[in-house]
Amino acid sequence: MxxxxxxxxxxxxxxxxxxxxxxxxxxxxxxxxxxxxxxxxxxxxxxxxxxVGPAKFWQIATSPTALSAYDVTFTTSLIAAAFNGVFGTLIAWVLVREDFPLKRFIDASVDLPFALPTSVAGLTLATVYSQNGWLGSLAAPFGIKIAFTRIGVGVAMTFISLPFVIRTVQPVLAEMEQDIEEAAWCLGASPWQTFRHVIFPPLLPAILTGVALGFSRAVGEYGSTVIIASNTPFRDLIAPVLIFQRLEQYDYPGATVIGMVLLIISLVALIGINLLQAWARRYD
Amino acid sequence: MTSVDPFLTTAQVTSEKKPTKSKSWASIALVSIAIAYLALVLYIPALNVFMQAFSKGVGPFLANLTQPTFLHAIKLTVLMALICVPLNTVFGLCAAWAIARRRFPGRTFLLSIIDLPFSISPVVAGLMIVLVYGQQGWFGGWLQDHGIRVVFAFPAMVLASAFVSMPFVAREVIPVLEEAGADQEEAAKILGASDWQTFWRVTLPNIRWGLLYGLILTNARAMGEFGAVSVVSGNIAGKTQSLPLFVEEAYKQYEGEAAYSAAVLLALLAVVTLVLKEILERKTRIKDTE
CATH class of the missing domain: 1.10.287 (Helix Hairpins)
Structure with missing residues (x-):
């Protein structure tokens, strides 16, 4: 000491x-x-x-299967995170500002995706969103297949990244002084203007932090997505599943290289999240 | 967003401060959208676990419970948690103490390092463990010469779940420790208490709820981890299959009933975790307002 x-x-x-x-x-x-x-x-x-060596590294990292796996992983994660960005903000708003029955229960239940093992999430989502499942059967008449397609992967990613935006926005919203909103309102701002110019700007860093956290979680997700996807290359094969398949074939260099790419991306996301949080602190 | 009510505060919404009619219309719309979204993504899938598990009554569920592979999976899962939770608790407490009680260069960096397991994909975590202890790994040859199996055996499963659940305790304890401050500890020291006495009598009572919260989260993650454990375990039924792995395997073998029997147990674990979390949060909140 x-x-x-x-x-x-x-x-x-x-x-x-x-x-x-x-x-x-x-x-x-x-x-x-x-x-x-x-x-x-x-x-x-x-x-x-x-x-592995740079030439071979590049060759494995940019093989067609790998490229399509990144594409599926990142695009779908981004879409899932964006969905949660919009609806998560709305849910956070409702939980902070509105009053309705079972609010406490709903507030607590939002953390379920953190607590529920991912294989259970994958199992139940695959059942519910399959063609004869409760929700999948509603989409089936429109010719939309959810489970065992990319949409299913998106649903699983939305599930597991659901709590992030809600939990980052909630405290900011709760601490926000309502005086400014009242002032804007008294000065004749419409509700939309009040939201757009008064409420939204301080919320934005928190929303983006939540989206980035959700994105980074969705990119790495394996358990729920491997169950709900058909894991067909070029269709709904995601990068973590590709790593797993490479390992199963004892292709260690292949697994390592793709694992490296994922690791680098999660580190970049981590730095991005830290920058976002530093930005959010501006409003403290 | 018309629901801005100037008189509404977040903490106490009382009946006499009801929003006006036009506002309540927007409120209802917003609440409905929120609940509909949660229902689609969260509630219906969660409800489905319980419905499927008990669709034919409790009988088949209980019958599945007595399968040897199932019982073995439960045993393994509990054993993993029993090893991981104490390990990560000791680490978390040491890390929290080291970080919260001192200012030093690289403090934020150290914090991000401790948080790293949360940003690494579980599959990559598993892969890393294989690259250290597997046949082709750093210590693979040595381990094989000495007849020690780590990968595709229980030790690697423990390593994997300890890896993914590493940051929880430190993360929950650091803020509590920072907020409590060092004054009481210093007072205890001046009054002649040893380090150990100070920890047990002063520090631990201060951080107990944060610590318990961290323990619960560690336990839930250690028991529920799928990706990392799946990579390192080899998934051999009755040998290296934890409960989450059993769920996937049973589903792949079209044994939906067995899968849901295991799933419902894990879902109950999640529900218990959330309930305890809620109770603990309320406890700390009450302490804050005192």
Missing amino acids: TISSLPEKPRLGKAFLRQIIHAPWTWRIMLGYLAVMLILPVLAMLTKASA
Whole structure:
């Protein structure tokens, strides 16, 4: 404990090493656990990916199957996240500003996709949205197949990323002072103008953060999507399922390269989310 | 959005502050859209789990419960949680203590590292574990020479679920610890309490609800993880099949009844998790308003 209170001066590398060696045991447990559980696996993946070699890496990463898998994964995730962006904001609004029966129950139930194991979600969505399921049978007369198509993948992604926007927008909305809205209203703004110019701007960072979180969750999702999709290449095969299939064929370089692409994208998304959150703090 | 009522505050909506007629029309429309969306995405699928599991009464459900592979899956799932939860709790408490009680360069960076397992796809997490401990992996040769099976066996399943549920405790405890401040701990120290005494008598009572919340979330994720565990387990029925894997396998084998019997158990776990979460949130909220 005493080391840390010494004034920290340059020579970062050495000072850092000394800090770790003399660190209190809580630090050592934390760093040790992180090293074994997280850093080691990430490093293993980085070295295995670099061992593939740049030419082969590029060839695997841009193979037609992989490209179509990214396309399905990212477009569908984006659509699902956008859907939740719109409806999530609406639900957050309703939960904060309106009063209706069972509100508490509905508020609590929004977190269900976080708590429900993804294979259960996939199972029930595949049943409900299949052609003779409760909801799938409603779409069937219009010639729309949901389960075992890309739409089904979208439904599963919407399900698992549902809570994000609601949970990021809710606190911002609850803390928002209503004086400004009243002022806008008194000054003759229409409800739409009030929403567009007064309520929406401070909400936007929270909405975008929620959308980005949902997107990043949907991109990585495996359990629910693998069950509801037919997993046919070029149709509804998503990148995580492709990794799994490559592994099943003992194609380790193939799995590693596509895994690397997904990892890079989730890191980019993470940085984006952090920037969005920094932007949101502007309004504090 | 016509529902802006100047007199409406979020916390206390009382009957005498009812919105005017034209506003309540818009309110009803908004609430209906919200509930319809939730019903399509959430409630109907959730209800379906229970309907399918008990469609032929409790009999078939109970019969499925006694299948050996099913019982083994339950045992394995509970065992995984029993190992992962304590591990991640110790880690989470240490990390929270280290991060909340000090200011140092790279603090935010460390926080993002701890959160990393949430942004990594579960399949990629599983793949990483295979690349470390699998046959082709870093330690694969050594492990094989010593006759230790990690991948396609129970140890890797534990590693995978511990990986995906790693950040929960730290995440829930850090804000509570920051808010509680170090004053009481310092007072205890000055009065002659040892580190251990300070932790048990001062810190732990302060963070207990946050910690419990983290434990519940860790447990739910460790028991329910599918993607990462599926990659590393090999999914051998009666051997390396946890309950979520059993659900998928049974569904693929067209044993819908068995799949839903397992699914309903996991759904109940989710419901219990949410109920406990709600109770804990209410507890901390009451403490805040005191």
